Amino acid sequence: MVNTHRMLHRAWEDFTVWGWVKRNFVNDAHPPRVPRKGRKVWTVAQLQVFLRCVRSDRFFALWVLEATSGIRRSELAGARRGLLNLEAGTLALEATRVSVDGKVVESDGKTENARRVLALDPFTLAALRSHVEMLDRERTEFGPDYRDSGLLFCWEDGRPLHPDTITRRFKKLAASAGLPEIDLHDVRHSYATVGRDAKIDWKALSRRIGHSDVAFTMRQYVQTDLEADRQVANTLAELIIGGSLASVDIGRAVSATAHAGADDRPPRQESSEDTAASAVPRLQIRLQAACRKPLP
Secondary structure: OHHHHHHHHHHHHHHHHHOOOOOOHHHHOOOOOOOOOOOOOOOHHHHHHHHHHOOOOOOHHHHHHHHHHOOOHHHHHHOEHHHEEOOOOEEEEOOEEEEEOOEEEEEOOOOOOOOEEEEOOHHHHHHHHHHHHHHHHHHHHHHHHOOOOOEOOEOOOOOEOOHHHHHHHHHHHHHHOOOOOOOHHHHHHHHHHHHHHOOOOHHHHHHHOOOOOHHHHHHHHOOOOHHHHHHHHHHHHHHHHOHHHHHOOHHHHHHHHHHHHHHOOOOOOOOHHHHHHHHHHHHHHHHHHHHHOOOO
16 A cells, blocks of 8 residues: 555556646645664675675675665666766666566656756766676577666566566565675665765755655664664763763762761751650659659
8 A cells, every 4th residue: 555655656646747746745744653663784895795795796786786776676776777877976866666466567757856967976887887798698699589777777678677576576585694684775775874874964865865855864764773872871971971970980989979968967856746656765764763763
């Protein structure tokens, strides 16, 4: 239900841009709320293990691109070879391909946050250059039987790569590498989390991963885990308590405070009940003394 709502919402966004409708009526429909599960991410070390283990996979360049950009599965499946500029070191993202009930639905990605140009780091660029050279060889070998889809990631004969195939292949490769089980989309979360920990500018990070709102990115990836909170606590406490206070013996300080409090207590005021209680034994003493006196 939620995926269907997302697909329809994206389609009507396109209809609005094209002028076919005046507004996106899907905004009036609210999908059922799905309880958010705890987000799973890989560490930098685990991402590196994965990339080393998939070095010989046909789609090695795809896995590198995902790990170094955090783009969506739909963007991986829809990436066009013609939009890869090896000289400038960039990849323009426009078209997307999503899976709805097993069928591929294509979109031209005309929404503002979907269309963007990614700068590629040297390693990713080298992996993509090698990938393109492989595609050229395969196209020559297949000749007229080659099915040119124009996609950057495809099969040997040019057939498009199904989005669901990307997910299944990722799961299989991750299991073979002995890594904790996560979803493909969690690699995107891992990328954003690494960026957060590296103190990357929120606006730059938000734009790179395709979010339309910086505040949304901050809400998604603000540090909420215990270790991050502990780091904040330690850092701020060091700034506030540092210096001479840091050498104070807490145990002795607390004990001294307790003794000082006892000495500073005002004398206890007797209540009427206390006065009455103390008068009883005094009366008893007087009676006993009177009984011991001799009679006249």
